[in-house]
Amino acid sequence: GYAPDFVKALVPWLPEIKAKGIKVVANAGGVNPRGCRDALAKAAAEAGIDLSIGVVLGDDLSAQADAIRARGQSEMFSGAPFPDDIWSMNAYLGARPIAAALDGGADIVITGR
Incomplete structure (x- = not known):
């Protein structure tokens, strides 16, 4: 890791x-x-x-994935929906x-x- x-x-x-x-x-x-x-x-x-x-x-936001998904967050360039399965989720x-x-x-x- x-x-x-x-x-x-x-x-x-x-x-x-x-x-x-x-x-x-x-x-x-x-x-x-x-x-x-x-x-x-x-x-x-x-x-x-x-x-x-x-x-x-x-920086690890994995625990917040469900809440972020529920708010309707999408990929900023393509507009693709937030994935159901993530491996990691980090913020700078x-x-x-x-x-x-x-x-x-x-x-x-x-x-x-």
Whole structure:
């Protein structure tokens, strides 16, 4: 549900990220941002690097699908009706939650899609 290659690619850079105070923001969380955070936290702990990892949640709208469908929402370009069966439903939340995580001291912020 997340991008494991992001975690693998970032691990060699963790000492420099921490030492230089580099901030990293990535939408590598896919549909499981907590899982991405946990994998990265585990890799950082194994490397002996203490990082603060923020996660932006709230983009998963799957639980609201029935209510949105009931309001008659349709596809914005084709006008096709809202599908009966969806696999995922996500919204872009903008930069405010990312900025809040950084302001709160996060070294790395992981968002969903």
